Amino acid sequence: MGRTFADDLGFLLSRASGVVVRATNAALAEHGLRVRQYSVLALAEESPEGLSQRELGTVLGLDPSQVVLLVDELVAAGLVERRTSPSDRRTRLVVATPEGRRVREAAGQAADAALEGPLALLGEAERDRLRDMLTRVWTAAG
Amino acid sequence: MGRTFADDLGFLLSRASGVVVRATNAALAEHGLRVRQYSVLALAEESPEGLSQRELGTVLGLDPSQVVLLVDELVAAGLVERRTSPSDRRTRLVVATPEGRRVREAAGQAADAALEGPLALLGEAERDRLRDMLTRVWTAAG
């Protein structure tokens, strides 16, 4: 079929990811965040009771030790707090603070706007298909 | 529309890229390569006259200074060589050696096989659509 390296889906995925992460980091900079921190904040903010660090790592595809450092940074910035789970004292629930919720809202809008550049050539239906396919890549890999 | 962070295309792209890069790196390890080095080798191997480092950086989305280091490593491994362009002595053409061509072939098969895990849930037609969309993301960002 005459496939060349330019058709390699692994390459295309990592290159597209690169441009999107760069654009998002640039947009998040004015909010004092980077994508990885923002992803932790966003997930915490969407879960009123908070998520355990283990759950965060599982969803994000990060090692638990990386989650610790990201949460440390967000705690230092006053955007999330660690609460010991009432049902299991090993578990630390990560919960967004009021300030964290404000920052997530503002940073989220900046990140969404920054995404419009790289996604400009994709219609809404295509974006839905892309979401679906990328989710299935994650599912198959797990 | 009730969008949550799990729908964020930036997040989905970077997470999918992560699993694919990890799987590919694991498969390339026995060939003494990592994905970035492999990508340079593959592009050089496909172009008999070689590509300039500038071209490599442009296609791969890498800074020229990063290309220098990757080519250094491939040269040290005997997989590519630098040739001064006859038409412009500033330009160094990166050309695969015979050994580089052999390694690219074997490593390419290993990388392709490793991709089948993460891509297992995508049919051939979907993969074509995914290639197309990811290429347009790159185009729009450039």
Next chain:
DNA sequence: TATTGTTATACTCTATAACTATA
């Protein structure tokens, strides 16, 4: 002057192992 490649440096991200506290 502009472009190609190079060197240097700092920072971020990733991978791994060892350890603690709780279960």
Next chain:
DNA sequence: TATAGTTATAGAGTATAACAATA
């Protein structure tokens, strides 16, 4: 014995700036 979190460390990836050689 297993799980959640933590600490430490090394290696890989990314971002910038300054510079030499050539155009």
